[in-house]
Amino acid sequence: MDPIRNPYAPGAGQRPPELAGRDGEIGQFDVTLERVAKGRPERSLVLSGLRGVGKTVLLNALRGQAVNRAWGTGKLEARAEQGLRLPMAQAVHAAIHDLGQRHRDPDRVARVTAVLKAFALRTSQPERRATRWIPPMDVAAATGRADSGDLELDLLELLSDVAELASDLGVGAAVFIDEMQDLSPTDLSALCGACHEISQQSAPLVIVGAGLPHLPVALAAAKSYAERLFHYRVVDRLSRAEADRALLVPAASEQVEIDEAALAELYRLTDGYPYFVQAFGKATWDGAPSSPIRLTDVVHAGPIAEGELAVGFFGSRFERATPAERAYMRAMADLSPVDGHGTVPTSEVALALGRRPQSLSPARDGLIKKGLIFAEERGVVRFTVPHFGSFLRSQRDGAESLGTLDE
Ligand SMILES: Nc1ncnc2c1ncn2[C@@H]1O[C@H](COP(=O)(O)OP(=O)(O)OP(=O)(O)O)[C@@H](O)[C@H]1O
Ligand SMILES: [Mg+2]
Numbered sequence: 001m002d003p004i005r006n007p008y009a010p011g012a013g014q015r016p017p018e019l020a021g022r023d024g025e026i027g028q029f030d031v032t033l034e035r036v037a038k039g040r041p042e043r044s045l046v047l048s049g050l051r052g053v054g055k056t057v058l059l060n061a062l063r064g065q066a067v068n069r070a071w072g073t074g075k076l077e078a079r080a081e082q083g084l085r086l087p088m089a090q091a092v093h094a095a096i097h098d099l100g101q102r103h104r105d106p107d108r109v110a111r112v113t114a115v116l117k118a119f120a121l122r123t124s125q126p127e128r129r130a131t132r133w134i135p136p137m138d139v140a141a142a143t144g145r146a147d148s149g150d151l152e153l154d155l156l157e158l159l160s161d162v163a164e165l166a167s168d169l170g171v172g173a174a175v176f177i178d179e180m181q182d183l184s185p186t187d188l189s190a191l192c193g194a195c196h197e198i199s200q201q202s203a204p205l206v207i208v209g210a211g212l213p214h215l216p217v218a219l220a221a222a223k224s225y226a227e228r229l230f231h232y233r234v235v236d237r238l239s240r241a242e243a244d245r246a247l248l249v250p251a252a253s254e255q256v257e258i259d260e261a262a263l264a265e266l267y268r269l270t271d272g273y274p275y276f277v278q279a280f281g282k283a284t285w286d287g288a289p290s291s292p293i294r295l296t297d298v299v300h301a302g303p304i305a306e307g308e309l310a311v312g313f314f315g316s317r318f319e320r321a322t323p324a325e326r327a328y329m330r331a332m333a334d335l336s337p338v339d340g341h342g343t344v345p346t347s348e349v350a351l352a353l354g355r356r357p358q359s360l361s362p363a364r365d366g367l368i369k370k371g372l373i374f375a376e377e378r379g380v381v382r383f384t385v386p387h388f389g390s391f392l393r394s395q396r397d398g399a400e401s402l403g404t405l406d407e
Pocket of ligand 1: 011013014017020022050054055056278
């Protein structure tokens with residue numbers, strides 16, 4: 001069918017044509033926004049889940065809810081090699097900008113902007129040079145507020161000031177942090193500390209984080225009270241009914257139907273993982289001659305979708321790994337349960353590779369840093385990418401390119 005009218009949207013952070021199965025999170029966040037704006041005690045929110053389950057698009061949808069309520073919002077994506085201070089300054093700057101446009105007292109807005117500038121200027125020179133962000137030019141940096149160099153204290157002062165600015169307007173401020181697991185333990189700890197203090201003051205400020213499944217563990221390790229500070233929601237694959245919705249609603253808006261056998265086969269192939277739902281939906285649409293889409297269309301499109309995923313979803317990630325890390329993942333894939341996404345004991349990986357477990361630590365840690373595997377508990381590892389084990393097993397025949405530990 002006409003590829004121009006194809007509604008499906010496979011791709012990182014691509015807004016799906018139908019955000020299926022997330023009504024719970026959206027409803028809960030509406031309550032959070034309402035409560036926080038009224039000064040009621042409420043926890044911030046942390047979303048966690050595997051790659052491609054829809055954390056980024058959900059985070060963006062939640063931000064949209066805050067924007068609809070005229071909140072001041074900002075967003076940042078954490079990076080392993082970068083500290084929190086400068087990206088946080090950029091995000092808060094966006095929130096101040098939103099609020100400043102409606103605030104009646106320009107002097108007050110300027111004072112908070114000056115605090116933001118002071119906060120940002122505490123970033124080390126090399127880090128500032130590495131980004132394109134320029135601190136606000138229209139005000140001089142404040143002194144004695146948010147500029148101590150102690151991130152927790154400075155965050156507390158900056159975020160309190162922004163929250164106050166928002167409360168003048170009867171709204172709140174929200175900062176959205178994607179890939180939150182990439183923040184260093186010290187940055188996570190500072191952020192938790194500041195949030196803890198702010199929530200005790202009932203200031204209208206919300207932090208919404210999203211990250212890989214081990215994010216809650218990383219937060220708990222950073223501050224013991226992190227467990228009570230956030231609502232934790234696992235973003236997961238879609239049920240059969242939700243996956244059907246994700247496929248049927250966009251098709252219906254183009255007057256296209258999908259028959260039951262096709263839907264059942266699509267669910268078998270995608271396992272309800274949102275990225276796969278979009279990828280298989282897209283390939284099936286392109287190959288189908290007409291409505292309704294039938295089982296044979298799905299069967300024909302399967303290898304095309306798999307080929308695209310092999311390059312775009314799996315391959316691009318695999319290529320980021322060193323030869324030793326690749327060998328580690330191949331051993332994991334061989335040991336994974338058939339569905340390819342269960343946990344694997346690290347001792348068994350070592351046994352399979354004929355190495356001492358300690359000698360494999362660099363490969364394991366490298367893979368964790370690259371966000372390809374995670375360790376929710378000691379002694380086990382798991383792929384962050386759904387179906388990655390099956391993908392690697394299916395590549396085994398072309399194994400020469402996959403690398404060995406001795407390369
Ligand atoms: N609820 C949903 N219904 C249908 N499709 C969805 C849903 N959520 C996400 N998708 C689709 O899934 C794909 C992946 O979404 P997204 O990039 O948000 O995942 P992610 O969890 O952030 O992945 P990563 O961990 O790699 O950053 C996108 O193509 C998006 O359109
Ligand atoms: Mg994402």
